[in-house]
Amino acid sequence: AQKVTQAQTEISVVEKEDVTLDCVYETRDTTYYLFWYKQPPSGELVFLIRRNSFDEQNEISGRYSWNFQKSTSSFNFTITASQVVDSAVYFCALSSTNFGNEKLTFGTGTRLTIIP
């Protein structure tokens, strides 16, 4: 069975501060994908990143960066110089690479509030 844990239920930071959202996962699959999705107050789910289990390189996209550590089964997400528009619920998710079993297993989400 797959499981994703986001221990931080809610985080509030002042604008321009850096913030890291934690994600820990469990899976028996040898290959898998990890994802981050953003759900703003408007409700849609916005794809942010996909990481293959065999690629442990960290990734940076503008103010966003992701740290994947297979040894600790973690896939953490850092927002640098946070902005009010970053306020949202962020979901970490996991899927198998096996055909017919690609459903996403989500964590419970972290509600991030950026205070102006």
Added chain:
Amino acid sequence: AAGVIQSPRHLIKEKRETATLKCYPIPRHDTVYWYQQGPGQDPQFLISFYEKMQSDKGSIPDRFSAQQFSDYHSELNMSSLELGDSALYFCASSLKRGAGLDTQYFGPGTRLTVL
């Protein structure tokens, strides 16, 4: 770029009524997924279709059924609605490249309220 289209965006039904949710995947995407997100919860997988065939099934109630049509759009049919069915229903689509897996892109969701 074209995104996943879901209709209707909002739906209000009475208990025991029937509802049909529609999903139009991103053009050329061959796989559709349905998820249910209750208030304050994470999305839960319901069912998926690949090339018009059911490919995986999650915790979908027997009162719900779904299918994918020849034009790849999908419909989720919900009967004997219960108060607990009130939720945000997402459709996502992806393109499988051979034996690989592409990213699931989500539609805006259909908010179902059962009174």
